[in-house]
Amino acid sequence: MAARAVVTFQSIVAREVNPLDSAVVTVGTFHAGTKRNIIPDEAKIELTVRSYKPEVQKQLLAAIARIAKAEAAAAGASREPTIFVNPAESAQALYNDPASPRGWGMRFVGRSGPRRSSPPNQ
Numbered sequence: 001m002a003a004r005a006v007v008t009f010q011s012i013v014a015r016e017v018n019p020l021d022s023a024v025v026t027v028g029t030f031h032a033g034t035k036r037n038i039i040p041d042e043a044k045i046e047l048t049v050r051s052y053k054p055e056v057q058k059q060l061l062a063a064i065a066r067i068a069k070a071e072a073a074a075a076g077a078s079r080e081p082t083i084f085v086n087p088a089e090s091a092q093a094l095y096n097d098p099a100s101p102r103g104w105g106m107r108f109v110g111r112s113g114p115r116r117s118s119p120p121n122q
Contacts, residue, residue, distance in 0.1 A: 001043075001071050001072060001074075001075040001077060002030065002032055002043035002045060002071075003030075004071050004075075005045070005067055005068050005071040006027050006030060006045065008067045008071065009025050009027060009047065009064060009067060010025065010027070012025050012060060012063045012064070012067070013025055013060075016059065016063055017051075017056060017059065017060070018056075021051065021052070021053060021056045022050075022051060022052050022056075023049075023050065023051040023056050023060060024048070024049070024050040024051070025047060025048075025049055025060060025064070026047060026048040026049075026050075027045060027046075027047055028046045028047060028048055029044070029045070029046040030043065030044075030045050030046075031043065031044045031045075032044070047064065049061060049064070050093075051093070052093045053093075054092065061085060064083070065083050068081045068083060069081060
């Protein structure tokens with residue numbers, strides 16, 4: 001069930017997100033079972049979800065929840081999967097101001113222009 005969910009998670013970006021919107025769903029960890037000959041009763045999957053637009057982020061998270069619940073139902077699971085988004089590991093996309101580096105350069109170089117340094121002695 002969990003392995004099938006992972007395969008389906010990988011299709012979200014290709015099948016559900018506008019190709020002009022950047023998005024990534026990464027399965028970072030998959031933990032299940034303790035022995036090779038015992039079917040585990042639970043699995044823990046940790047994902048990373050990235051996008052530039054908040055609405056795409058919501059779309060990805062909704063798709064992940066929908067797929068996890070559907071795979072559990074299809075497998076006849078006795079309970080729905082627990083889906084947790086860790087706010088401590090979530091952040092909005094960062095945009096750099098294109099004008100900022102020029103301003104930083106002036107602060108570091110100074111108004112008198114760049115200074116040459118001597119080559120290191122070898």
